[in-house]
Amino acid sequence: MTDLDQKDRKILRELQRDGRLTNLELAERVHLSPTATAERVKRLTRDGYILGYAAKLSPDKLGRGMIVFVEVKMDRTSDAIFSEFKRVAEATPDIMECHMVAGGFDYLIKARVKDMTAYRAFLSDALLALPGVRETHTYAVMEEVKNTTSIAF
Structure with missing residues (x-):
């Protein structure tokens, strides 16, 4: 973060709000020339601050309106089991996020499915x-209160 000045931070905030801004629109919002803005965006991308751009889709319209969080406990832990679990989790399209965690279970999974039948x-x-899965605990989401990809900085 120490490599970022106020203009860089403003560029990142604006692109988080709307990744479809044209360079000219972005330049106007951050009060820089279009050339300077484009150079900064290239540098921020090259340096790994900007990882990519994506469209935000409607889960309901696409038949994936139900969110479930699942705690997963493994029956044994080894590098081979963790690697295989990771490979399969990455290849499973209903899994949106999968995190190895410290605590009372090994993984926390966020998945989107159509309904409870699809979840079963x-x-x-x-x-x-x-x-290696020994046990799971599922939490079906009743109301999505906040869902953002924006990072505060």
Whole structure:
């Protein structure tokens, strides 16, 4: 963060709000020339501050309106089990996020499915089929209160 000046931070904030801004629009918002703005965006991308751009899609319209969080406990832990679990989790399209955590369980998974019937199939066909899974605890989301990809800095 020490490499970022106020203009860099402003560029990052504006792009988080709207990644579709044209360079000219972005330049106007951050009070720089279009050339200087484009150079800064290139540098921020090259240096790994900007990882990419994506469209935000409607889960409801795409038949993925239900969110579930699943705690996963492994029956044994080894580098081989963790690697295989990671490989399969990355390849499972319903899994949106998967985090190895410290605490009372090994992984926390966020998945999006159509409904409870789809979740039951996902649980048996995908989660319980993952290597080394001993136990799962599921939390179905009743209301999504906040969902953001913006990072505060």
